[in-house]
Amino acid sequence: MNDTKTMPTSKGNRRPYVSPRSRLPIAVPKQRNRSGWQLTRWIGLSLFSFWLLVALFGPLLAPYPMGAFVSDQIYGGASTAHLLGTDYMGRDMLSRMLTGARYTVGLALVAALLSSLVGAGFGMLTVLLPRWLEESVRRIFDTLISIPSKMMALVMVSAFGTSIPLLILAAVLSYAPGSFRIAHSLAKNLSTLEYVQVARTRGEGRLYIAAVEIFPNMIQPVLTDMGMRFVFIVLLLSGMSFLGLGVQPPVADLGSLVRENIGGLSQGALAVIAPALAIGSLTVGANLLIDSLSNSRDNQKE
Amino acid sequence: MQGESLIVRDLDICATPPGEDERTIVNQINFALKPGEVMALIGESGSGKTTIALAMMGYARRGCRIAGGSVQLGETDILTLSAVETRALRGHRVTYIAQSAAAAFNPSRRLMDQVIESALIHGVMDRQQAQQKAIQLFGELALPEPEHIGDRYPHQVSGGQLQRLMAAMALITDPALVILDEPTTALDVTTQVDVLRAFKRVMRERGTTALYVSHDLAVVAQIADHVLVLQAGEEQEQGPIGQILDNPGHAYTRSLLAAARPETRAPSGPQSSGDELLRIDDLQVGYGRCDRNGLPNNVVLDHIQLRIDRGQALGVIGESGSGKSTLARAVAGLVAPSRGEVQFNRRELSQTLRGRTPDQFRRIQIVFQSADNALNPAHSVRRLLNRPLETYFQMSRDARRQRVEELMDLVKLPRTLLDRKPRELSGGQKQRVNLARALAAEPDLILCDEVTSALDTVVGAAILELLAELRRELGVAYLFISHDISTVRSLCDDVMVLYQGECVEFGPCSTVLNQPQHDYTRKLIGSVPELQPGWLEGCQWSTHTQPSTAPV
């Protein structure tokens, strides 16, 4: 459902007589536009790499243990002892967020990677399969894509109870189909191109064609797509945690931190705003980065 | 309104490619036209001819900028007009006919609405008058059912008709200047004649001043009074058409003329050895589901018989939709015929890829039209050439290195290009790599599918030269598919004329192309414009003389 990104289409030039360059190969941005893209790229890159570093090293830097009750004050404001204040039970928010970020980023990365692996893998392989098998795989993914991601997660949690592997599975079931669709249509378009035909008339096997002729030309769009899936999965999983149906105590990701401290909202507690902003800056950063990268690639292609 | 005079002085246009600095793409262009005259801008792709033509409307495409000079149409200095004044000028006093009418018509609006739109928004006349005038123009342009064709949508009429409808759209406001941007390039030759004739008549009758952009000197010779030859945004030469054709002053003009007039070589290769290489018997190819008799829904090729001897070149000519590419694909095994037999080296060739032996794969190679899509953009030239050496000959690393360099020499490419990716090569270079890859297999037969069509004439002529030379040296046979009769004439021994999927004439080039027997062949050959003003008037062919479809 989220695969509305631009897809490269095959430029099968059916008309042989059109003069080769009816349009000058000069397009888009003027000088100032480029600096605009550069700006969003830098914002995106710094936000995203910041959270990546936090996920990697955050727990090491945490001033207190995650579960330790360190203050008498609940919903405490920012102070030198507690940079991000304290939570509803008087625990240090900074320490909890440094650990929570690892769950948020880590789970989403794993799920995004699996989604793309499953989706893109099937997408590429089905092109080589017999027609009826390709159709049935497509039908299955089409069914899965018709179930909104939160629905899938909720239904699965209601049936099996929540756990980290289940959340990852739900995310993969929701997001692999989109990945499949994009990879499938990419591979389908590529497989009609003339260099693939040439390889076929050379007597190359299916596997060679998939791995050597098709795959290298779809890496970039598939990676971009994986980036977008990462963003959506962060939103899905923190949403589930926010509903209390995601990561369960004593472990907490950023979404659970928002939920735990929602009671402090009426007093404007830092404990609820900080994790919410953290998720926002992670997803916005990742989105800006992906967008600027795919934009610059489009320009190069022109 | 009659045509007006046009004076262009010191026109400069700059472009800013993404990620690069601005550079000048059109440099110091000067020319002048009297009312009613037609000027042709001739040049190859990238020569800036369309960019100049669009500047006559005060328009520069995204990323381009008109940097200096003046364009004077009658009393108006076009480049100094305000945005509103420019808009009032476009589509009213200066109008435009685009290359691809299929793309330039809005798919969701009726043709009539689009044809009369400019007359209405510029307040030239009211709807009723405009529609009447449009219908009159449709008639003059020899469109069928002039009263009703305007009620259709663009996808409901043919390409040649669309091009004429676009002419009606351009002429409805009686413009002072019409710009024609390769208006017949996307059409088949037999359609082109009709469209050219219609254009010429209405323009002459109205005394329209026109700027005609083209890469085809023969077409220009029919319609233009003056020619301006462009290369890389600079003028090479300008003068009356007769002078340019008969007495070209500039070396570049001469090379253009030479490429447009390929001399008819005597069949150059080893004369037909009599040793049969490929024989096709009663071939039928179709798409779609097969019915009870095994006849496919949509038959593209039928009753095809042919024979190619070792070292022989067979040309296949036909217009779009004649099934000529399908023939190559069937021989290559990419589509399975529904009937008929293909013999290669006197052994039956399996209809599908699966049933073919590695040796058969090696001996038949295919080279496609668009070198852009025929070379995998992810691989370097070396890797592209290595692969056939690996699969067919299991060569060692060193042997491959040496062979790849030989191949580069063979197609006359510098070895320094070996480590480049296809996108870093020019169109001609890509096509040479494409050929080198086929040659790496040391094939007996190369299927060439429109290999020069996407290239500029001069570059295409060089590729043809190379093909002829390779044939002489290596004794390779060609199945050479083309829509362009002159390329077939210059390369092939035998020729086969395809019309709607059937062979209408087959025989030695010299016979078929010089004394065509079938109506369609005559029409096809007679429709190719000659480099000679006045040819169009003498040409007797038009769509109204339909050839009989029965094959001989």
Added chain:
Amino acid sequence: MRDSLFGLVLGRLASSLITLLMVSLVIFAITSLLPGDTAQQVLGQFATPEQVEALRAQLGLNQPPLLRYWQWLSGFATGDLGRSASNGVDVIQLVNDRLPNSLLLAAITTVISVPVALIMGIAAAMRRGGMLDRTLNLITLSMVAVPEFLVATLAVLIFAVQLGWLPALSYVSTVDSLGAFMKVYAMPVLTLCSVLIAQMARMTRAALIDQLDSAYVEMARLKGVPPMRRVLRHALPNAVGPIANAVALSLSYLLGGVIIVETIFNYPGIASLMVDAVSNRDLALVQACAMIFCGAYLLLVMLADLCAILSNPRLRNR
């Protein structure tokens, strides 16, 4: 000629129906077949085998899975959605109470967000590369990635806590004046709209720019057609299909967003009903809600496809 269009529409309807059936199969499989023995779970570990067996018979768990699926599905068709496990009320009753609230919320959001998004998208496409476009791009690009609960918490913080205009996190059941209506709906609608508008505006812009880059729009420009007319008369009719698709996709996103929003604002809609059902593992209720959401999603996508089919001149007039 007409027949083929009719056939196309009919084919699209049929394919939606098949997809819905397959979706129902997936939902039923996850909730009823895979989790194992419901009777054992309900009774706990210390139940005697006889008790378990009795419950199995009572719940119909001894029947073959396909029959159970069929019974469940035909129950759906006749309005018998089963009985809620947590309070014994008929599921249809619970749904009937809550569904209108959710529909109202969705309707208000749609009515506000669609026009705003279309105008924003069209304006950005017309001023491509300009200040307005770049600003909107940065804003919408950020907004699409923002979680709803961040928008909601910030909205509460600003409008309820700081400014004190609106009640925080509370739902007034009696809406008797416009003021009360605003108080109830302002923040939920605002939250939903912010993400939704950003998404739709981006997709509208992209669809329109595709058309504005085409040769026929350049042709219109060279005919002296003014910019506004170029966009509205030339480009927009050809962008209807993609835009309808964008709207449907975004509205289906609303289905996910509404779950968070109803929960955070204690809004008595079907989404919060479902969240509660999931927490209580009330499977009959979860199944019903999931089917409603998936059905709504499929309906939206199908409507968008029909829009695209009907707006395509090649299909409309052959």
